[in-house]
Amino acid sequence: MRRLQQLLLTLRAILFRSRVEREMEAELAAHLDAEACDLASHGLDPMEARRRAAATMGPVELIREECRDSRGTAFWDHFRHDTLFGLRLLFKNRTFAAMALATMALAIGSTTAVYSVFDGVLLRPLPFAAPERLYLADYLNLRGHFDVMRANSRLADYASYIGLETFNMRGSGFPERIQGAQVSANFFRVLGITPQFGRDFSSDADRAGAAHTVILNHAFWQQRYGARRDVLGQELVLDDVSYQIAGVMPDRFQFPSPDAAFWIPMTLDPTDIGAYWGISVCSTIVRLRDGVTRKAANAELRGWTPRVHGMFPWRMPDSWGVDIHLAPLRDEIVAGVRERSLLLMGAVALVLLIAIVNVANLMIGQTAARRAEFALRVSLGATPGRLARQLLTESLLLSVTGGILGTLLAFALLAMLKDLLPADTPRLAEVSIDRAIILFAAALSLGSGLLFGMLPAWRARAAVPAESPRTTHSRMGLRTDAALVTAEAAFATILLVGSGLLLHSFWTMLHVNPGFRVESVVTAQLSPDRTVTASLDKTVALSQAVREKLAAYPGVQSAAAMSHLPLAPDMAASSCAIEDHPRPPGAPQYVLWTTAVTPEVLDTLGIRLLQGRGIAAADTKTSDPVVLIGRTMAEKFWPNASPIGRRVRMVWEDRWRTIVGVVDNVKEYSLNGTPDWVDGDIYLPLTQATATPPNLALVARVANDPSALEQSLPNLTRQVCPTCAVSQIARMGTIVSAAAAAPRSLAWLVGGFAFIALVLAAAGIYGVVNHGVARRTRELGVRLALGASPSQVAWLVVQSSLLQVIAGAAAGLAASWALARLIASLLFGVGRHDPVSFLLPPVVLVAIGLLAGLLPMLRAARIDPAASLREG
Amino acid sequence: MSKSPTLVQGTLTLLILKILELEPRTGWAISQRLRQMSNETLQASHGSLYPALHKLETEGWIRGKWQQSNGDRPTKIYSLTPAGRRQFAAEKAQWAKLSSAINGILESV
Numbered sequence A: 001m002r003r004l005q006q007l008l009l010t011l012r013a014i015l016f017r018s019r020v021e022r023e024m025e026a027e028l029a030a031h032l033d034a035e036a037c038d039l040a041s042h043g044l045d046p047m048e049a050r051r052r053a054a055a056t057m058g059p060v061e062l063i064r065e066e067c068r069d070s071r072g073t074a075f076w077d078h079f080r081h082d083t084l085f086g087l088r089l090l091f092k093n094r095t096f097a098a099m100a101l102a103t104m105a106l107a108i109g110s111t112t113a114v115y116s117v118f119d120g121v122l123l124r125p126l127p128f129a130a131p132e133r134l135y136l137a138d139y140l141n142l143r144g145h146f147d148v149m150r151a152n153s154r155l156a157d158y159a160s161y162i163g164l165e166t167f168n169m170r171g172s173g174f175p176e177r178i179q180g181a182q183v184s185a186n187f188f189r190v191l192g193i194t195p196q197f198g199r200d201f202s203s204d205a206d207r208a209g210a211a212h213t214v215i216l217n218h219a220f221w222q223q224r225y226g227a228r229r230d231v232l233g234q235e236l237v238l239d240d241v242s243y244q245i246a247g248v249m250p251d252r253f254q255f256p257s258p259d260a261a262f263w264i265p266m267t268l269d270p271t272d273i274g275a276y277w278g279i280s281v282c283s284t285i286v287r288l289r290d291g292v293t294r295k296a297a298n299a300e301l302r303g304w305t306p307r308v309h310g311m312f313p314w315r316m317p318d319s320w321g322v323d324i325h326l327a328p329l330r331d332e333i334v335a336g337v338r339e340r341s342l343l344l345m346g347a348v349a350l351v352l353l354i355a356i357v358n359v360a361n362l363m364i365g366q367t368a369a370r371r372a373e374f375a376l377r378v379s380l381g382a383t384p385g386r387l388a389r390q391l392l393t394e395s396l397l398l399s400v401t402g403g404i405l406g407t408l409l410a411f412a413l414l415a416m417l418k419d420l421l422p423a424d425t426p427r428l429a430e431v432s433i434d435r436a437i438i439l440f441a442a443a444l445s446l447g448s449g450l451l452f453g454m455l456p457a458w459r460a461r462a463a464v465p466a467e468s469p470r471t472t473h474s475r476m477g478l479r480t481d482a483a484l485v486t487a488e489a490a491f492a493t494i495l496l497v498g499s500g501l502l503l504h505s506f507w508t509m510l511h512v513n514p515g516f517r518v519e520s521v522v523t524a525q526l527s528p529d530r531t532v533t534a535s536l537d538k539t540v541a542l543s544q545a546v547r548e549k550l551a552a553y554p555g556v557q558s559a560a561a562m563s564h565l566p567l568a569p570d571m572a573a574s575s576c577a578i579e580d581h582p583r584p585p586g587a588p589q590y591v592l593w594t595t596a597v598t599p600e601v602l603d604t605l606g607i608r609l610l611q612g613r614g615i616a617a618a619d620t621k622t623s624d625p626v627v628l629i630g631r632t633m634a635e636k637f638w639p640n641a642s643p644i645g646r647r648v649r650m651v652w653e654d655r656w657r658t659i660v661g662v663v664d665n666v667k668e669y670s671l672n673g674t675p676d677w678v679d680g681d682i683y684l685p686l687t688q689a690t691a692t693p694p695n696l697a698l699v700a701r702v703a704n705d706p707s708a709l710e711q712s713l714p715n716l717t718r719q720v721c722p723t724c725a726v727s728q729i730a731r732m733g734t735i736v737s738a739a740a741a742a743p744r745s746l747a748w749l750v751g752g753f754a755f756i757a758l759v760l761a762a763a764g765i766y767g768v769v770n771h772g773v774a775r776r777t778r779e780l781g782v783r784l785a786l787g788a789s790p791s792q793v794a795w796l797v798v799q800s801s802l803l804q805v806i807a808g809a810a811a812g813l814a815a816s817w818a819l820a821r822l823i824a825s826l827l828f829g830v831g832r833h834d835p836v837s838f839l840l841p842p843v844v845l846v847a848i849g850l851l852a853g854l855l856p857m858l859r860a861a862r863i864d865p866a867a868s869l870r871e872g
Numbered sequence B: 001m002s003k004s005p006t007l008v009q010g011t012l013t014l015l016i017l018k019i020l021e022l023e024p025r026t027g028w029a030i031s032q033r034l035r036q037m038s039n040e041t042l043q044a045s046h047g048s049l050y051p052a053l054h055k056l057e058t059e060g061w062i063r064g065k066w067q068q069s070n071g072d073r074p075t076k077i078y079s080l081t082p083a084g085r086r087q088f089a090a091e092k093a094q095w096a097k098l099s100s101a102i103n104g105i106l107e108s109v
Helices: A002-015 A017-041 A046-057 A060-070 A074-092 A094-123 A143-152 A187-191 A218-225 A273-278 A294-311 A329-369 A371-379 A384-420 A435-460 A475-510 A536-551 A601-605 A631-637 A706-720 A732-739 A741-775 A777-785 A790-826 A835-861 A865-871 B011-022 B027-037 B046-059 B082-108
Strands: A134-138 A156-170 A176-183 A213-216 A235-238 A241-248 A262-265 A282-288 A325-328 A521-527 A556-562 A573-578 A590-597 A609-612 A626-630 A647-650 A657-663 A680-685 A696-702 A725-731 B062-067 B075-080
Touching: A002 A017, A002 B046, A017 A046, A017 A060, A017 B027, A017 B046, A017 B075, A046 A060, A046 B046, A060 B046, A074 A094, A074 A384, A094 A329, A094 A384, A094 A435, A094 A741, A134 A294, A134 A329, A143 A156, A143 A273, A143 A282, A143 A294, A156 A187, A156 A294, A176 A725, A187 A282, A213 A218, A235 A262, A282 A294, A294 A325, A325 A329, A329 A371, A329 A384, A329 A435, A329 A475, A329 A741, A329 A790, A371 A384, A384 A435, A384 A741, A475 A741, A475 A790, A475 A835, A521 A706, A521 A732, A536 A556, A536 A696, A536 A706, A556 A590, A556 A601, A601 A696, A609 A631, A626 A631, A631 A657, A631 A680, A696 A706, A706 A725, A725 A732, A732 A741, A741 A777, A741 A790, A741 A835, A777 A790, A777 A865, A790 A835, B011 B027, B011 B046, B011 B062, B011 B075, B011 B082, B027 B046, B027 B075, B046 B062, B075 B082
Parallel strands: A176 A262, A213 A241, A590 A680, A626 A657
Antiparallel strands: A134 A282, A134 A325, A156 A176, A156 A235, A156 A282, A213 A262, A235 A241, A521 A696, A521 A725, A556 A696, A573 A590, A573 A647, A609 A657, A626 A680, A647 A657, B062 B075
8 A cells, every 4th residue: 555655656756747846836835825924923024924934944946856856756857857958959969860860760670670570480489379389290291191190199189281282263264273272171170270250171071072161261262252251151163173161261370371272171081092102292280289298299109100101002111201200380380481580680680780889979979079068067066977877868868769760660661571581481471560579679779779878978977077178089089989980890891791692692593504595485384174184195185285386376486395394393303213223122212303394395495405315206105215314313323324225213113214315404493403302303205204294384485575475375275275274474584583582582681781781881980080080170280280281181080990990891701701601501602701702891891981081081181270270 | 854953863754753643734734843842942944844744755654635725725734644653653662762772871871
């Protein structure tokens, strides 16, 4: 009760300060009245009574001050006073205020925006119930294996999904391509989420013969169905199969991808041996039951591996399943972007540090100009602590205002950032600036205010009244200036080296030879309906018809079809045996990147034939099976002999395929090259494909402007196949460029931060040199009067700053040398100690330093010695 | 606080609490009572009473209430809170102990 009263009174004294003051005045006045009245009633003259009353009262101003003190709000009163004073000061020095505020707003804004991404992608728990209990079973990706674990686990619930797949959606008119995910029937239940309305899949929805149901993505439902509630029970035809709409998921549910327009149950049919045990596509999510540790669930999962091994309808390698383990689901989802996010966070943190140094610099310039004021205050009784506090309040005022502006800016910057980041960044849609992020920005503002306020505040403590107001600099002041410039140059160097490495690497990637023609090639994806894809013959016939249609189009020089494009996201690895290279028993076979093509592909895409022959029209379903291999594979397996005539075999087939040709390397997998686990590239005739490709990639080389063909493509294919969907019409250049999307966005973002850093560093150096000239006007005047030439004087003012820049750049280079290790894995074709990236930044910084010092240098050279001596 | 040399540190608090124990009063009435009770020996300047009152109020031992009596200016009446009552008892006991101890020392010499 008493505590509460205390708190209320203190709060009241802070919040209703003027009212409390008025009451105090009234109370003191009432006392005077009463005393005067009393004295008058004893016969004193009213005027005399008043005088006497005032005399017994004591010094009113002192009483007021003591009353304020006894309220316990002196702290706040000082704060208020300092804030008002600071505001007046900022208003007076508008250039300084504008520069400091702009710097802080930019720095806090970008840090907040990047942090919101960092936090939203890497740190936040997944938006599911009890997300800490969700794991991904790494390397568990066979439906059969999943089915066994789901049925038998006592410690955890297993669910499964197959990432995005594309379907032909039949509406009115021509079919459209649409992406969706196949999931196990218990998928939503295991994630702990229910449809916003409608119902979840029934528990046997993933069994063969179950009714076909579909659950819609919220955004898709809004766009496609106008958010109508009566969609439940309606039909959605996907790849010629009719699904009944069972429900709509809530807005925030976007797993495994925001691009999944719907979810349909996967089929778990043990009698379909190929699909059940053979095709490794699904991902398995594991939710630990109450009180179960990851270790226990892991042990259970691994304990089942030998038993599952025995269930396969064929013999699996002995090493199968040894890598299976549980990994936290969130870490798995964001694994690919962890390094990039950390790098961006580091880059923006450096920008923030430079900004803080800059503002500290500006503040020091300001306080130096106010030395006379401080000396006066100290001689009037201000304690050094009080002065320091005033300066800290002023810097906090700056940083908080800058922080508010920065937070507003962060909203705009985040929108930009979302556009700049690669579209496949996981969880990007979840990222937003919410209360937690705003709190972060607030903490950041206060923290940086304290940081850049500390130096000037510390230096203000040294203000002594004995020091004449004319003394304008101290040794310590020079030392701090030097340290600030050096630090700024060091931070900027680190950013410049980092962005240099990334930009150089990106440039190298853009100029890498992909092994195929990029210019004047138009591509598209053709998705036939199931009546076609059910038979390889029909698909081949379709490909020929479409190819001929394309080839006949004016300006088309060559056209071809293939199972998938180079650099496409499709998974095209096959397990193969290679003649002359038997694997030890139990070891897995070789993995070869496999593309099925029509004969014209080499010509259309300009892939060079190095040995033997290409694929010919004579290679048909019934002729001897043939295959082309890539150069690297030829060199790896037959280094001193010709591979022509050797054979390879798909592990699930009996027939061997004869190598008839070697082609030059093509960047099939990514511009970075082929991953370790792929042993080579092979090309089969489409007529002899191992399975019917669900889609065909069309490629056409044109002599003229490709846009005419791009526009006519849908019509041309419909003339041949009205039930085929055409999508992803794009030029090859666009596809190659998209393959470099992640390095591009990283290079641009870090480059952008480096640019901001450079501008800030230039402003900082300008400030220090300028301040130095102002401080040394008298000294420089003397030098000029004694015969120094203007150019000598100009050099003098910039000399020390330049040395500091060089020292900072050296320190920054040393730090970069060590830090480069951290981004080595993000680099391509560029060593982490790439000389260009390391040599350029110091040169740029020194140039910028000179440029920034140019104006003050000119001013120094133009000092009129006589005038400066008179003024001094 | 501007202290009169005749007022030992802390005694003003004790006296204010004592005066308010009997009945709620205004600041001026407290100062009047202070003078009467001590036969004018305790000569605190009247003004110094107010910081002390505000301090006691902030501590939660007394509570000030603005009252308007017919047509006059509103005046602030202080009264003792239950916490103040306990504080008074404690301080009184403390004072008794202290003064008897000092008396004992003075008499023994």
